[in-house]
Amino acid sequence: MLPLLWLLLAAPVSAPAMSSPVDPAFLSLAREVEAALLAGDEAALDARLDGEQFLQRVTRGLPVSSTFLEALTGEVRADGWPMGRRLLGSNGQGLHARLLQVRMRGRTPFALFRILSGAGLNYLELELGRNARNEAVIVDLFPYLEGERMSESMWRVYLLAAAERGQCLTRKLRGVERQWVEQLPRWRRIERLLGSGQGREAVEELDRLPPRLRGQKFVQLKRLELLASLDEAEYALGLLAFEKAFPQEPLLDLFALDNPMLRGESAVMMAAIDRLDRRVADPYMDYLRGRMLHGQDDLEGAKRLLQKALEEDPGLWEPRVELLSVAIEEADHAGAVHILEEMERGAGGSQMRVRIQEGPEARAFLESAEYKAWLERQRAREGRDGGSEVAEPAGP
Template identity: 85%
Template structure:
């Protein structure tokens, strides 16, 4: 397929589908978070988090002294929880966020967002509730790629912090928690090695942990992240071990998208996408199915998948890029221009600059009457707005 290197536009999102019945206050909160994250403001997660409820979850059953608990609570109430920065970066730049659904699980409202970034695809589930004044708030957060709620990971962070300060009541600990305290020096060494980009040494230290600790989900995830930067074969073996330990975890289907063992295995990839779609109901996954079909040279099937993605989420631009590439490759210049015009409409009339990979099909499109007419309309539009002429697409 002829790839387009980039398209620059700002497409608005259409309203997401919602389950019913959901209190309008929770729908409003979810949409507020989506809009703020799309604008590059991850601090909205901290601002709308109910810190007291989250603190109760983080400290529940934490075997620490009352002094440490009071100190921790005071620090949190003064400084808040910087979770947005931890999850999405300091500025939240380069993220494309989409609210997919707000639904009820029993009496608990949950909002699910798709997060697309340079590092790939992730989903963020927000557990919603009400604060003491009855206002809708975030109670907890579950990033799919973390494999657990943030309250669970923060519980472990504060357990180790308490142990370092001599505030951990180890006589109350049993099982993995006790082992974590006993292995604290090794874990801190792993963190230092990882922070210094000594990933191989960090993996070796992880493998020296006691067997029960090595079986913990977050340990296996930490190992997988390190292996992903080291060795494809070892990463694939790590994925197999994770699947054996956690056979129905949604992380497996996200990992499948980057699993080197599944590259070229379209049937396995399709099954992974289908399982993930049943959980998240995300139109973007139709785009990924289209990519799989395209890799099989089933171009008609790929087109149908790309079009279905756009039908369900007109704000997606990746399927349009793929369809545009196919139209250029098939010399459907009129169809390619219709796609460009549709992108303009979705972008609210914003100007676009298109860069196309060099090749005979690309050259033919750039020299076509259809493309030249579209480019002239772009130039005229920019001239009316008082801007400079639109440059023609560069062909490297």
């Protein structure tokens, strides 16, 4: 199989599918967030988050004095919530956000986004509501790879901060919450180990937590994150244990897509894609299916699914990259150039660089009359605008 082509392009915005009935104000808010994220403005999440409602969730039930709570909330009101950078963390580079749907669950509206960045694939669900001025706002955020709402994870952070400042009234805590505070020295030790790149030692510290606390989702997720960079076999075992404990978690299927132990297990991978698709209804899943079929040399099946992904979401670029790879592999040089031209039109004049991996099919394409004619057009364009980059063979 010809390796993937590497394409760097700016993607246009395409209209998402919506469920109804949804208040137009929430649809408008979701689209505004999408446009801002596509423009590289990660702070759009912070600007549209209702800090007061989010703060109420984060501090609800904290066993602290009213004086401390007032001081804590005053700090947040002054500094705001830096959710965008924490969740997206790309500084606007390589970030592609796609609004997939806005739907009601009961009386609460939710907006679901696909997030593609240098960190890979994630989904971000925003809980929407209204503020004191009756404006549509974000109330809470649920990134799939975090496994919980941000208000839940921030509640634990604030609980530890209160304990560290001597303000946490532990006699009001029970069970896991009390253990969470009692293990404060170990949490700080784990943070120091992570900060110094000692991942194995951090895993060992996590494994020394009390059994009930060790079994919590957020602890298991941190452990999996560390094992993924340490040992594939241990990561696979940890993933099985997590799946047994939390069988309905959507992040399990996201993990499967990036699990090196499963890359040769096409049936398992397809099942993970299907489960995730039932939850998110995302055309990107057809791209992943097509890519898998391409890897199995089912070129016709791959093309059918890749085209389907583009029909449902014309703003996707990854299927075009894969289709270009298929066309070169099939020696369809005219078709490959046609795809390149479509990419040019879609990029709207943005710079384009295509790097083609070495191989007999790639060399044949680079030597073809169709490619050379396209290359001449690119060079002419470069002379006019002084910035466009052309297709070139990749290095060895």
